Amino acid sequence: MSFKVLSSTVAAAVDKELMSTVGFSIDQLMELAGLSVAQAVYKTYPPSTHNKVLVICGPGNNGGDGLVASRHLKLFGYTPTVYYPKHKSSNVLFNNLLTQLKTFKIDVLQNELSNSELKSLINENDQIIDAIFGFSFHPPLRSPFDTIIEHLKQVETSKPITCVDCPTGWDVDKGPNIADLVDAKYILNPSSLVSLTAPKPGSKFFKGNYHYLGGRFISKEMAQKWDIDIPNYPGVDQVVRLNI
Template sequence: MALKTLGAKAAAALDKELMSTGAFSIDQLMELAGLSVSQAVFRVHPINKGRRILVAVGPGNNGGDGLVAARHLRHYGYQPSVYYPKRPKNELYQRLTKQLEDLDIPFVDDFPSALKSADHVVDAIFGFSFSGEVREPFPAVINALAETKVPVTAVDAPSSWNIEAGPPSEGVGSNFHPDVLVSLTAPKPLVKHFKGRHFIGGRFVTPVIANKYGFDVPEYDGLDQIVEVGPNGHKL
């Protein structure tokens, strides 16, 4: 059975539907997404492997997922730090930032230095809606992620990758292959180019909505908000 995926238009439509007929708010969806990411990090990088988690955050919803994940990781006992160079003025992101500040989670300005002391990195820079050119200051950040030996978990899409075609053929991100990918709601077509550990975080999607968009909601265990799947979409 081939892994069923959602392209960019379908993924955007699904998000809108979750917030309309699904009755979810964007805050709820971001909270559930960030919780899923934090559980994946906990699964692949338990605390005994090192507490220092560096979260690279972009200016959009993918970045918001990263901010939520950082908060949960702090409560799990990790020591997250956040690189957040492009902060939107939107109230939602300001509240998420304040929540981290109240937990004394540091915001760092020097990504290369922070990366040197990290045990694990969360790539929450760009998600499935990314297109076009990677703009400053993110080219150097993505290149550093591509070159580092520190394990990287990508949120929904490795930053700079095209949702359909995967990594760019040249330039920024062409050699970026994170160790872990957390697909939110449903996998995107780029997963066919991904070779690491793959998790799905979409336990909140109802069967009715999943059927409408032509994908399956995997079977989640117990309290888990994530499920690890193989290339064929089967649960591992």
């Protein structure tokens, strides 16, 4: 399957329409996105082989997708741990998501970790989910996320890493290795990518083995308006694997 890509500008416009004339709330879209990520992880790295999952969440909606995915992963039989160093404490939606994780007894680390603590946390988990920044990200990376990506770079060839919508550190439209990034130590090369709604232009540079598309919430009429390809989702799945 080869799918049309959606630029960051158009993706933002699509989200805006979904949450206005179409009638979705941000909570609903985040729930569907997080479920898509969890299903993709289950299909690729099941709990029988990769039970301990470190979910690294950023301060925005991409991070919210990661919080939702963590809850579903717990229900799927995993042991997730969430690292959430930048939290919008005044945001009701994110506070509710954190309350849900507490209810399900999922460990959430909200204080920034030292280099040694972060290294140990990464090493003690079987796989990592990068839910730091999505299509609204613009380089360069800033603290503490630059350091986080540096540490993930050290294990990217030995430990599965799944990125939500766009690998953190990439320009969503231009991909990796662009002048704005300056340093290759911030260019993550994950093994798995879950594009949401539609693949973004930067995904053309993805070299991992598993590329999924999630977002079973686009009507045929909306897809036609925005020139979005809708895949044939198998059964009740929220994700479909794309050809690399």
